[in-house]
Every structure is written in C-alpha cells, then in structure tokens.
Amino acid sequence: MKHLSMRATFFLLALTMFTTPAYSAEQSRPVPSPPAAQSPVVHPDRKITFTLRAPEARNVAVAGGDGLGIGPFSMTKDPDGLWSVTTPPAVPGFHYYWFVLDGVQVNDPASETFFGYGKPTGGVEVPDPGGDFYAIKDVPHGEVREKTYFSKTTGAWRRALVYTPPDYDRNIKTRYPVLFLQHGAGENETGWTRQGRAQFILDNLIAAGKAKPMIVVMDRGYATPDTPDFRQQNMQVAFSAFEKVIVDDLIPTIDVSYRTIADREHRALAGLSMGGMQTFFIASHHLDKFGYLASLSGPMVRNASLEKLSEITIQGPFDTKVAYGGMFADPAAFNQRVRLLWIGAGGAEPEMFLTSIGGAVSALKAAGVQLVYYESDGTAHEWQTWRRGLNDLAPRLFR
C-alpha cells in the first residue's frame, strides 16, 4: 500500500464520500451537476455567480452563450485563491459557459458537459417560471434509443438517437409518424435530448393529449467524408452530404427498424439554426418525402443556390421566387403540398437572426405562403427558444 496510483487513491477516497446527493435528483433537474458542485449559483433575480479555485492563475474570466449577457466577465481573486464574478441577470433557460483561465478556454470542472461549439462545453440552467413543460413529470415516459447504423454515403457507422413514445413496446400493432429533428452548428445529435429535453417535452405533450404520439429521430448534421481539405468545402457540399445520409441511409433505416408510417404525410423535417437551414435545403429537393417543415431560429438564405459559401446572404430582402431553389416560388402549389410550414425565433436573439427570419416571414406571408410564426418571448439564440419552439410545434404535426 506504499504506492497508490491516482485511481487507487481516488477509489479509497470515493469510498469515504461517494454518496452523491446531486445524482439522485439528476433527472428531475434540467442540468445535473457533479457532486459537491459549488458553481455556478443562480440567484432569484437570475444573476449568476461563477467561482473557480485557481490560486496560481493570473487572469480568469467567464464567457458563454448569448443569453448569459455580453461577456467575457472578468473574475476577481480572493485571498484564498477563489476567483468569482456575478453576472448581470441572464435570460431564462440553458446557457453554455466556460472559463478563460490564463488565456485558455476551459470548462468549469463543476459542470456537466454538453456538446456545443464543436466540443464538450459547460452549461448552466436558469429557471423559467414557465418551464414546467420540460420537467420530468409523473406521466408515461418514452425512451431515447441509440441506433447504430451504417451509412453508405459516408462509408462509416453512425449513431442516431431515436425517441419512441410511451408504450411503444406495448402497442405492438400501432405505427407512428416520424419527426426528424436537427441540432445547430457546433452541436451534435445529443443536443435535443440533453440541452433541449425534447423527450420530456414530448412525454408531457403526449400525456396531455396535445401532441400525437410520434417517433423523433435526431442525427448529427455532419456527413462529409473525411478529406484532408475539408475546410475548402462549401455549404452546398456539406449540406448535400447530409441530405444524402438522411434520404438514402437514415430514413430507410428508421422505416425498417421502427413501426413508422412511411409516407410524407407522416414525416416531418425540422431543425434549429443551421438545422433549420438544412431543413429547407433538403426539403427543396425532397418535398415528396416530407409533409411538414419547421425551422427554429434558422437564418433564411436569400440566394437561389447555396453553391458558393462566399455568396450566401442571409440579410437583405428575401426573394420568395428564388430562395431555397424556388421552393416557395408558387405559393399555391407549396400551400397545397406542404401541410405545415413553421418558423420560429427567440425575441432576444441577435439582430442578425431576427432580421433574417423576420424579413423572410414577412415576404413569405406577403407572397401568400401559409405559415405559422412563433416567437419565444425574451429568449436568446439558445435552447430555451428551441424548447419552447418544439412545445409549440409538436402539437401542430401530423394533424
């Protein structure tokens, strides 16, 4: 016992204190924290106090998602080496955050991580008085399943997350409609269930009879083959690769693996931010496959094509005749073909997003395109907007 490795030492330490109260409540709170987490503390006025023990550090700041406020926020050190700062009142919901520790962006050791910004990132949950719709409640719960499947498009195995509604395994003769639901840039297939709590939103809606029981499929919105020069690729190439995965690989996999109703009248495509752009890009080629379309905070591209990244514009007048390959050019035909067009945004999103989305919504309406516009009051280009968006969207699907 003279030499104890790190692991052995931890093991013995753990036995003396491994009961972890934060765990037992994990699933009843939006953002779980590891045991003994002291930071961050969210105050009743939605100010947040962040702390980090770093006696040797010279500069520490906290920064994060839009809804946290305009950071980074410099922290100050007390005599014990504990750095802290209290940020201005944040908007409600989930915010990514991180520390900048002597110039290096690192996660708070006290936070669980969530995939955002292209890597694991810390998160803080600011309670929303109206947030009951995404709480875990005493209702029947569906499952979230990891589905491993092979993509001929990429030549690699992929993982989709599949929400099956409550009692899917009991109602063995029932077939269900399917919502394909995509994350945003820098996130991955885990976003909608971990940050977005989509499974609990659906559980609650279904239990209340507000949404039809449905299957929800979440995949990662990246599918470009591994090439050394991937940074040279443009959005057209990237979106096209993912389009092929959805259409050629994922939909057939889902339809053969689950009891779906495998037609466009029972298949929806939706996504947030970049996922919203992908939704319209893919739909513009495949209206035969999707009867319901939704974009949550997706900037609306003005161009006729996404071919050249340098030419893509999301600002300026939205030309309904040419945007997204002319999908909206004939409003009457579009209205007849698409059973729901849903567009949403958060009221506190950066102007770039609101202008792009608002302008497109106005232009589409003026052209006679039927759509539902939903605005989440006071929330940022973040998950609270998208939780609320899904809560508004799901009841409108498959009607």
Place this chain on the structure above:
Amino acid sequence: MKHLSMRATFFLLALTMFTTPAYSAEQSRPVPSPPAAQSPVVHPDRKITFTLRAPEARNVAVAGGDGLGIGPFSMTKDPDGLWSVTTPPAVPGFHYYWFVLDGVQVNDPASETFFGYGKPTGGVEVPDPGGDFYAIKDVPHGEVREKTYFSKTTGAWRRALVYTPPDYDRNIKTRYPVLFLQHGAGENETGWTRQGRAQFILDNLIAAGKAKPMIVVMDRGYATPDTPDFRQQNMQVAFSAFEKVIVDDLIPTIDVSYRTIADREHRALAGLSMGGMQTFFIASHHLDKFGYLASLSGPMVRNASLEKLSEITIQGPFDTKVAYGGMFADPAAFNQRVRLLWIGAGGAEPEMFLTSIGGAVSALKAAGVQLVYYESDGTAHEWQTWRRGLNDLAPRLFR
C-alpha cells in the same frame, strides 16, 4: 451586423468550416474526438504526445488513469506557447486524462468527456491489437435505451441505460435474460457503454453465437437521499440505499417494461471495482434474485459487515466464513445455489487490488467455492480490463 454575439460569431465561423471529418467516423473509433483535435497523438509504440496551446500559462502537466503511467508528466513550452510532453508507453485501452494548468485540473479542450472521478473527464484510447471484439462491425446491432423511471427509494426520477439485443423489436414473442451491470466509484451509468463499449461487445458475441441474446441494465450506483451530512454516511448506508433501488424499484421496472425472463435463473448481477463490491453486498441478501454473480476488479472485503467504513478491510487473509455476511460460508450450498461466480482483474492493476482479489480467490477455491477467475494480461485498473472481462463473462451467462 456591427455587434455579433459569441454565438452568432461562432455560427458564421461554423458555416465556413463546420464539416467535421472526425464526426463521421465517431462510432467506428473507440474514442471520438471533436473536429480538428490535434492532441493527444498515440504513437505505434504506445507512447502518447499531449499538447496544449497556453502561451500565458506558467506550469502545465498531464495526468490520468493508472494505465497512462505514473504521472503527472510536466509539459514544456515551445516559443509559440504550445506545451507538450510525450509519456512513456501506456498499457492498451482507454485512459482518463486531464491537464493541470497553473494548478487547476482541467480537461483537454480537444477531448470528448467521459464521466469518471465524479465529473466529466477527458479520455484517450490506446489501440489494442486484440481489440477487435469491441469494434463496431457489420453485424446486427442492439440498441441502448434511456429508461426514465421513478424510484420510491430516493423519491426521485432516475435514468437507467438498457441494452436490448439485436432484433428485440422483431422477435416480439421472445423473452430474454437480464444482466445488471454496474460501474465503478466516481463513474455513472454511462460508463459501460461510453468507456466500456459493452453494447458492441455484446453485439459481436451474440452475432458469433458465443453469448446468448440478453438485456443489459446499467444504472448509477448511487442512491442515497440528499442529506446535508452525506459525507458522514458509511458504505453500509450507501450500498443499502442502492440495494433498495435495484431490488424494489429497478428490477420491477425492467420486468414490467421489457420482455424479461423474470426469475433468478435468468438474472445476473455484476459490477466493476466498487460495483463488484456492491454486487457481492447485494447478492449476500438476495441470492433468491440473482443466479449469476461477477466482480470485475472489485476489492474483496474481509469483514463480516460493511457497517463501519473505518473498519472495512480489503487487505489481509480472506475469511470465507464471514466475508460478505457469510455468503460463502457453506461452499456446497453456495455452489448449488449460484450458477456462476466470476471474478476478474487486470494483470497491471495496483498491488492493492491484485492482492485483495487474488487472496480472496485463493481462499474461496481452497474452501471449495466454485468460481471462474479471469485475468486480463497487462492491463490496469481501467476499462480495457473490464472490456476484456465482459467479453469473457458474457458467454458464460445463462447457460
């Protein structure tokens, strides 16, 4: 567009380079890395080079799991502010690791995180020439399902992860045996599938006809109610709370939710390290519920009781008459009642573990207790030992 928030800036950046080659291959590699990850680099001789860009930092080191070697390893800075170190050859498999950056333990921003040591922790995968058994192969794949259930024991919602074997949804009349499989101290219910790749090990074994199709249930091994003085609790209290969750809440939930064969002849209990201790602790009260028992690298407690933490001994002679409540006291009765007793360890584990486990195995054999002892050649108190252990164990279950 004058002011762009972090998120908006990232969004635009992401559109120029969001194709992420590392993603498409994630599921075919044991440890996925976020895009553009440069560190760590595992060399053919199993040395590992770790790098971190931190121009302002004064001290950076890397440390991690047992199999990485005796750290921490000090890193040196080049003129561009890039810190690096190449560590001695590591043992094969998955190793947790982290940086110590000016005195603060932080994860490598280039690594995915895995729950270990009570919080998200980075991980590096050292290839094993014999590691084919946990690769994703062209065989039928099962699913890993998140099962939300309410625990009367803790008064809170919990999440179990449930592996269902390939074609579970097709063979709708088939019922399956169940393995309850626990993680180690500081880990949680995600360990066996994320670090351990249990789902792919089972897929491969089942496809080869080596293991019977089975359901595997993984829960978090903590269940103590949230009390302010939790550090005062002892192992008896902690293990007992989890025992109540398994027996009173989890088993009934699984048996009502899945097509199990709900008897002890078709129910196994196993765990690694602390989970192995929990296995024998729980089994000693509930041999009526479990017909198969396995401990992977679980220190063997010598005491008659786990009542007082300060008195627990895992070193010294193993008294088969009193250990684990006398469960082994009557070898003939035990042999008749328990269809498999399986004990495993890694050959390169710290002496503390090897001595405890080896001594108990010898004493049990000498007393006439039938058991299978499995030793993983050259691996540490880490996941490669447990992947190999599961690969040896699963074929022996439910025979």
